[in-house]
Amino acid sequence: MRAIILAAGLGLRLQQPPQQQFPKCLLRFQGVTLLERHLRALRALGVDEIELALGFQPEQVEAELDRIEWQPRPAIVLNPRYDLGSVLTVHTMADALTRGGDVLLMDADVLYDEAILRALVTGPSTDRLLIDRDFETGDEPVKLCLKDGVPVELRKQLAVGLQYDTIGESVGFFRFREETARRLAQIVAGYVTSDRQNMPHEEAVRDLLLEGGRRYDVADVTGLPWIEIDFPGDVARAETEVLPRLAQPAGAVR
Incomplete structure (x- = not known):
């Protein structure tokens, strides 16, 4: 199993002064970076083949890998146009998507309980999604909608009249079997060749889910602590609401 961690973006919504911006x-x-937490959680579950999709200030990420002396060193792929949409970042990871074996596709900006990753990784080869049914309504969460267990939508804004029986927030982590990962790579390539590289990669994942012909396991992680960090308020919530419920990663370098 291979993990692809998407960490190329600039994080403008954190509203950091330009001279203080970092991935x-x-x-x-x-005292523990999100990156180190990802790496330690993956290792604890037996996933050592890790590729980082970087763009903004990759040298800072390299320095962090040096600081924590992480081995085996994750492969690094650069997206020089990280200022465009994340679909282009996924496109730069085409080799990792199509090399064979199950693939984990993970956003880097998530603080989470390791049980969430365990729900994604455990078990035989499968296509698997994560859903949290306890989420705040609004335009920001990416909603995953199901009808009779089948995905019918993956978007921030839902179409009027959409029929579903289950709704929750997507955690931003996906597991794809070899053939499904290859198909995602094809869809992403289509976005780039049709000049839609400025789109979020969730749109390409949505196309994959809605084209049918596959069964997706949906792991319900409702009640487990996690947060995607986009805004300054998310940092505060991470520190006060999520972090106290997490265990310190074993062997973390402070």
Whole structure:
């Protein structure tokens, strides 16, 4: 199993002064970066093949890998146009998507309980989504909607009249079997060749889910602590609401 961690973005919504900006995967909580937390959680579950999709200030991420002396060193792929949409970042990871075996596609800017990752990774080869049914309504969460267990939508804004029986927030982590990951790579390539590289990669994942012909496991992680960090208020919530409920990663380098 291979993990692709998307960490190329600039994180403008954190509203940091330009001279203080850094990749969001280097946000620290209790002295431990999100990146280190990802790496340790993946290793604990037996996932050592990790590729980082970087763009903004990759040298800072390299320095963090040096600081924590992480081995085996994750492969690094650069997206020089990180200022465009994340679909282009996923496109730069085409080799990792199509090399074979199950693939984990993960946003880097998430602080989460390791049980969430365990729900994604455990078990035989499968296509798997994560859903949290306890979420705040509004335009920001990416909603995952199901009808009879089948995905019918993955978007922030839902169409009027959409029929579903289950709704929740997507955690931003996906597991794809080899053939499904290859198909996602094809869809993403279509976005780029049709000049839609400025789109979020969730749109390409949505196309994958809605084209049918596959069964998706949906792991319900409702009640487990996690937060996607986009805004300054998310950092505060991460520190006061989520972090106290998490265990310190074993062997973390402060």
